[in-house]
Amino acid sequence: MYVCLCKGVTDHEIRKAVRNRGVTTMRELRDELGVATQCGRCARCAKDVLNEALAECRECPVGASLAAAA
Numbered sequence: 876m877y878v879c880l881c882k883g884v885t886d887h888e889i890r891k892a893v894r895n896r897g898v899t900t901m902r903e904l905r906d907e908l909g910v911a912t913q914c915g916r917c918a919r920c921a922k923d924v925l926n927e928a929l930a931e932c933r934e935c936p937v938g939a940s941l942a943a944a945a
């Protein structure tokens with residue numbers, strides 16, 4: 876599904892950014908994909924998807940380090 880209509884960013888792209896590029900924060904997501912850089916209406920949904928992706932990403936280095944820290 877589209878999360879950010881202004882930049883045409885999908886939830887799949889956000890999950891991919893977390894898995895493959897180590898994105899862990901909204902700032903990094905903004906820098907990588909441009910999410911929430913125009914109207915900003917997508918910010919809350921993008922953060923929810925980011926948090927879900929981080930929680931699901933148990934096998935990637937980011938997810939493993941988060942799991943270890945918990």
Ligand code: FES
Pocket residue numbers: 878879880881882910911912913914915916917918
């Ligand atoms: S919908 Fe993402 S900045 Fe407008």
